[in-house]
Amino acid sequence: MNKRYFPKEIESKWQKIWKEQDLYKFDSNSSKKKYYNLVEFPYPSGDLHLGHWFTFSPADAHARFKKMQGFSVLFPNGFDAFGLPAENAAIKRKIHPKDWTLSNIKNMTEQFLAMGTMIDWNHTVITCLPEYYKWNQWIFLKMLEKGIAYKGKAMSNWCPLDQTVLANEHVEAGKCWRCGTEVVQKEVEQWFLKITNYAEDLIWKEGSKIDWPKAVREGQNNWIGKSEGIILDFGGVEVFTTRPETADGATFVVLSPEMGEKFKIAKSEEAKVKRYLEEAKKKTEMERKEEKEKTGVFTGSYVLNPVTGKQIPVWIADYVLSTYGTGAIMAVPGEDERDREFAEKFNLPIVKSSLSAKPQGKKIVNYHLRDWSVSRQRYWGTPVPVIHCEKCGDVPVPYEDLPVELPYKVDYTPKGKAPLATAKEWMNVTCPKCKGKAQRDPETLDTFFDSSWYLWRYVSPNYEKGPFDKTLADKLMPVDVYFGGAEHTLGHTLYARFFTKFFKDIGLTKFQEFARKRVQHGVILGTDGYRMSKSRGNVVSPDELVSEFGADAVRTYLCFMMPYEATAPFSKDAISGIYRFLKRIWDLQYKLEEVKPSDKDLLEMNKAVKKVTGDLEHFRFNTAIAAIMTWLNFLARKGNISITEYDTLLKLLAPFSPHISEELYLLLKREGSIHLADWPKHEEAHLKEEKTKIVIQVNGKVRGTIEINSNDIKDEAKVKELAQAQGNVRKYLNTSAPTKVIYVEGKIISFVS
Ligand code: ANZ
Ligand code: ZN
Numbered sequence: 062m063n064k065r066y067f068p069k070e071i072e073s074k075w076q077k078i079w080k081e082q083d084l085y086k087f088d089s090n091s092s093k094k095k096y097y098n099l100v101e102f103p104y105p106s107g108d109l110h111l112g113h114w115f116t117f118s119p120a121d122a123h124a125r126f127k128k129m130q131g132f133s134v135l136f137p138n139g140f141d142a143f144g145l146p147a148e149n150a151a152i153k154r155k156i157h158p159k160d161w162t163l164s165n166i167k168n169m170t171e172q173f174l175a176m177g178t179m180i181d182w183n184h185t186v187i188t189c190l191p192e193y194y195k196w197n198q199w200i201f202l203k204m205l206e207k208g209i210a211y212k213g214k215a216m217s218n219w220c221p222l223d224q225t226v227l228a229n230e231h232v233e234a235g236k237c238w239r240c241g242t243e244v245v246q247k248e249v250e251q252w253f254l255k256i257t258n259y260a261e262d263l264i265w266k267e268g269s270k271i272d273w274p275k276a277v278r279e280g281q282n283n284w285i286g287k288s289e290g291i292i293l294d295f296g297g298v299e300v301f302t303t304r305p306e307t308a309d310g311a312t313f314v315v316l317s318p319e320m321g322e323k324f325k326i327a328k329s330e331e332a333k334v335k336r337y338l339e340e341a342k343k344k345t346e347m348e349r350k351e352e353k354e355k356t357g358v359f360t361g362s363y364v365l366n367p368v369t370g371k372q373i374p375v376w377i378a379d380y381v382l383s384t385y386g387t388g389a390i391m392a393v394p395g396e397d398e399r400d401r402e403f404a405e406k407f408n409l410p411i412v413k414s415s416l417s418a419k420p421q422g423k424k425i426v427n428y429h430l431r432d433w434s435v436s437r438q439r440y441w442g443t444p445v446p447v448i449h450c451e452k453c454g455d456v457p458v459p460y461e462d463l464p465v466e467l468p469y470k471v472d473y474t475p476k477g478k479a480p481l482a483t484a485k486e487w488m489n490v491t492c493p494k495c496k497g498k499a500q501r502d503p504e505t506l507d508t509f510f511d512s513s514w515y516l517w518r519y520v521s522p523n524y525e526k527g528p529f530d531k532t533l534a535d536k537l538m539p540v541d542v543y544f545g546g547a548e549h550t551l552g553h554t555l556y557a558r559f560f561t562k563f564f565k566d567i568g569l570t571k572f573q574e575f576a577r578k579r580v581q582h583g584v585i586l587g588t589d590g591y592r593m594s595k596s597r598g599n600v601v602s603p604d605e606l607v608s609e610f611g612a613d614a615v616r617t618y619l620c621f622m623m624p625y626e627a628t629a630p631f632s633k634d635a636i637s638g639i640y641r642f643l644k645r646i647w648d649l650q651y652k653l654e655e656v657k658p659s660d661k662d663l664l665e666m667n668k669a670v671k672k673v674t675g676d677l678e679h680f681r682f683n684t685a686i687a688a689i690m691t692w693l694n695f696l697a698r699k700g701n702i703s704i705t706e707y708d709t710l711l712k713l714l715a716p717f718s719p720h721i722s723e724e725l726y727l728l729l730k731r732e733g734s735i736h737l738a739d740w741p742k743h744e745e746a747h748l749k750e751e752k753t754k755i756v757i758q759v760n761g762k763v764r765g766t767i768e769i770n771s772n773d774i775k776d777e778a779k780v781k782e783l784a785q786a787q788g789n790v791r792k793y794l795n796t797s798a799p800t801k802v803i804y805v806e807g808k809i810i811s812f813v814s
Contacts, residue, residue, distance in 0.1 A: 068611020096132035101545035137184035195464035219247035286429025291422035296365035301386025310414030311391035319383035327361020440473035442505025450492035613718035758811035
């Protein structure tokens with residue numbers, strides 16, 4: 062062993078040994094209690110950046126801690142490998158998306174090894190490979206069978222020149238990114254998943270045993286947006302309201318533009334209405350919801366307010382959505398902010414409601430949640446496993462013909478339609494039903510489909526009889542902790558919960574939820590306090606940090622720099638501080654002696670064990686390291702260190718800095734890896750600090766006593782401070798400082814004033 066700390070040498074050495082020994086191989090037959098430690102799988106963008114390190118280092122520390130505690134820990138990782146960036150990068154660099162993606166995965170896997178994680182790469186998935194997406198297609202077909210996947214019409218961004226649907230990010234200032242033509246909203250046929258069937262199930266209920274952050278539970282509940290109200294008839298127009306008691310203040314009715322299209326319009330207003338409806342069509346639902354200035358048009362018609370018996374005007378306005386409630390509202394400008402703005406702009410009457418109207422109507426429950434549109438006119442994704450036959454319509458690809466492989470040789474540059482449609486040979490097939498000529502569906506599935514269930518596949522990644530081995534999943538699911546980003550509150554984690562409930566419905570699992578606990582990480586910013594980005598030039602490369610300080614220092618720094626949920630800038634000074642901390646632990650080896658720890662030694666050791674254990678259990682990585690530092694300061698001040706203390710110190714350090722702890726563990730001549738050793742347990746008996754009672758006198762009279770830790774009796778300043786702080790003593794000292802203090806060690810302290 063080197064005399065000095067050279068992280069470079071020991072780190073690559075141990076990484077090689079661990080890999081050769083497959084040290085972290087998960088044993089699914091283990092009789093130990095399982096612990097499924099999961100981190101959101103990365104997108105294979107090319108290189109691991111510091112954000113990946115920040116997400117994975119603490120999660121790895123937690124996994125290692127659980128393993129040392131005696132759990133059988135499954136810590137898998139994989140790659141979310143389909144998606145737009147690969148396609149765009151490929152177009153830009155003229156490399157095939159598959160080649161680009163797979164070479165990135167190779168590179169990033171190497172970088173993960175250099176991080177020194179205990180990820181078990183025997184449990185991995187790469188979503189762009191047919192052995193994975195075959196099961197996407199299988200799940201899609203099951204959903205089709207159950208009516209959860211369906212073809213429907215939805216308003217989409219539509220470029221009239223290119224004749225194609227555009228993703229939101231491809232609409233720039235209302236125009237098509239390709240040809241600059243003004244984009245319109247058009248009803249287009251697409252594939253949907255009926256997540257709305259699960260709206261009620263997806264609502265987080267009070268008292269749920271599932272431990273997810275409140276922000277996520279509330280965020281998802283708001284997104285699902287359950288609302289109870291009634292349908293009220295205004296003589297020909299039905300409206301949905303959650304506030305029927307305000308109906309006497311309803312001074313007009315407003316229709317959504319889509320409803321307005323079918324409504325009888327007075328001749329005098331026809332031209333105006335037509336113009337308005339055309340303008341409204343160009344706006345997306347988002348723009349309509351956000352719209353600052355209210356717009357609308359009068360239909361020239363009136364309906365009856367059932368409470369007041371008055372005729373009230375019917376307007377059309379795009380702040381009313383066609384996809385919610387009945388698509389029409391009673392406007393109560395005296396109560397509702399949006400209605401008031403509208404009434405003020407168009408000079409409509411505003412009256413106060415008595416709030417006691419009791420109109421009768423059918424009770425209904427509405428959800429704001431919409432079905433999930435999953436078809437994409439993209440190349441780099443899972444082909445939709447459906448065949449279109451002129452005679453038979455949409456025919457599902459038979460299960461035995463899966464996977465429908467994504468063809469490699471396709472012109473994926475934008476042509477104004479789904480790229481797969483240009484792959485003639487691939488497109489033309491025979492209909493599975495009538496054996497006549499038919500065509501494949503040229504669309505691909507949203508990549509969020511892939512990430513909705515990858516964590517189930519990890520359980521048995523090579524399983525061939527289904528998406529996953531049910532028996533094994535019953536044993537290993539649900540995930541015990543799921544680490545990931547706050548940006549996935551409304552997308553990914555909600556979809557993954559939906560898939561779980563669907564799996565339960567088709568008998569694939571018995572679980573209602575896929576993860577017992579969710580822990581969300583913050584963001585590590587550049588030194589300038591801004592998000593790291595190439596354009597700002599504030600990107601910190603983990604590879605450079607590793608070559609300067611070693612992987613252990615980088616990992617430990619990332620665990621220490623802030624609470625896992627927080628957001629703070631990177632600091633190079635702090636990372637060199639961590640490097641010195643590890644060096645001090647290294648140098649402590651020269652103080653190792655065959656000595657017995659004293660009571661005070663045992664006290665400090667047990668305090669550290671207790672604190673680090675509790676903190677790691679509760680994901681408080683930064684304070685766990687702070688506790689090790691406190692103990693190290695104590696150890697460094699001593700003349701020698703016992704084997705017990707060093708052994709314990711290394712074990713507490715092992716989850717954060719796996720390489721240096723493994724190397725120093727050799728000194729103790731223990732058998733096997735430190736990472737398979739038992740986690741230290743604190744002993745309450747050693748935590749009881751022995752107390753000594755000290756009598757306090759003021760001007761010769763006993764005025765009180767104090768109890769102090771026996772270890773502190775030599776510390777006269779401390780005794781004096783504690784004695785003087787006593788209420789009674791303060792009183793007799795009359796707040797004036799004592800002129801004389803006499804301390805008889807461990808017995809009596811007397812003040813003269
Ligand atoms: C009268 C009223 C008075 C309303 C009042 C609210 C406040 P949530 O809770 O989100 O379900 N509404 C109904 N359908 C709508 C649509 N398609 N587009 C836009 N707004 C719509 O909201 C229900 C309320 O939103 C309904 O109750 C209706 O306005 C409006 F002081 O009716 B209310
Ligand atoms: Zn057919």
